[in-house]
Amino acid sequence: MAERPEDLNLPNAVITRIIKDALPEGVNVSKEARSAISRAASVFVLYATSCANNFAVKSKRKTLSGNDVLSAVEEMEFQQLLAPLRESLDAYRRDLKGRKEASEQRRKDKETPRRDAGDEGDTGPADGSVGDEPATDEAAADEAAADEGAADEAAADEAAADEGD
Numbered sequence: 001m002a003e004r005p006e007d008l009n010l011p012n013a014v015i016t017r018i019i020k021d022a023l024p025e026g027v028n029v030s031k032e033a034r035s036a037i038s039r040a041a042s043v044f045v046l047y048a049t050s051c052a053n054n055f056a057v058k059s060k061r062k063t064l065s066g067n068d069v070l071s072a073v074e075e076m077e078f079q080q081l082l083a084p085l086r087e088s089l090d091a092y093r094r095d096l097k098g099r100k101e102a103s104e105q106r107r108k109d110k111e112t113p114r115r116d117a118g119d120e121g122d123t124g125p126a127d128g129s130v131g132d133e134p135a136t137d138e139a140a141a142d143e144a145a146a147d148e149g150a151a152d153e154a155a156a157d158e159a160a161a162d163e164g165d
Contacts, residue, residue, distance in 0.1 A: 009042045048072050066092075 015038040019029055029037075051072030052064045059068075066089045073081050 008046065009038055010045070012038060015041060048076065051075055 012034065015034060018041075019034060019037060023029070048069065049064070049072075052068040055068040055071045056062065056064050070082065070085060070089070073085060
C-alpha cells in the first residue's frame, strides 16, 4: 500500500491531458481546479477498485476481472458509464484475442520446418552428398558428364536455330 496519501494520486500530466480533451478549445483550468479534479479522480478509482474487490472476494478470487469492475460501477450507481465501459472492455478483449492469435501464428510459422534450411530432420541427398557437392569421385564424373552433355545439347540447339535464320 502507499506510504503517503499523495502517492495514491493520479499523475498530473494524465489528468491535464484528460481535462484538455474533455473541454472545448480556449477554456482554461486553474491549478486549483486541476488539483481538485485529480483528487476526485483518485478517490473514484480507489472506490471503484474497493467495490470491484468486494465482488472478487464474494466469488472467492484474489484477481479482479473486468466483470468485477462493471458490477462495481453498477453498484456505485453510475449506469451511464456501463455502456461505454462494456464497449471498451469488449474492444480490449477483441484486441487481446487478435494479438494472441497473431502470436500463436508467428510461433507456428517459426516451428514449421523448411526443407531448404537444412534442419535436423532433413537428411540430404540419398548419396550422402552435402549441398551441391557429390559424395564420391564417380558421382563427380557422372555429374561432369551430364553437364557436358547439357552444354553440347545447348550448343546444337543454338546452331540449329542459326541455320533456320
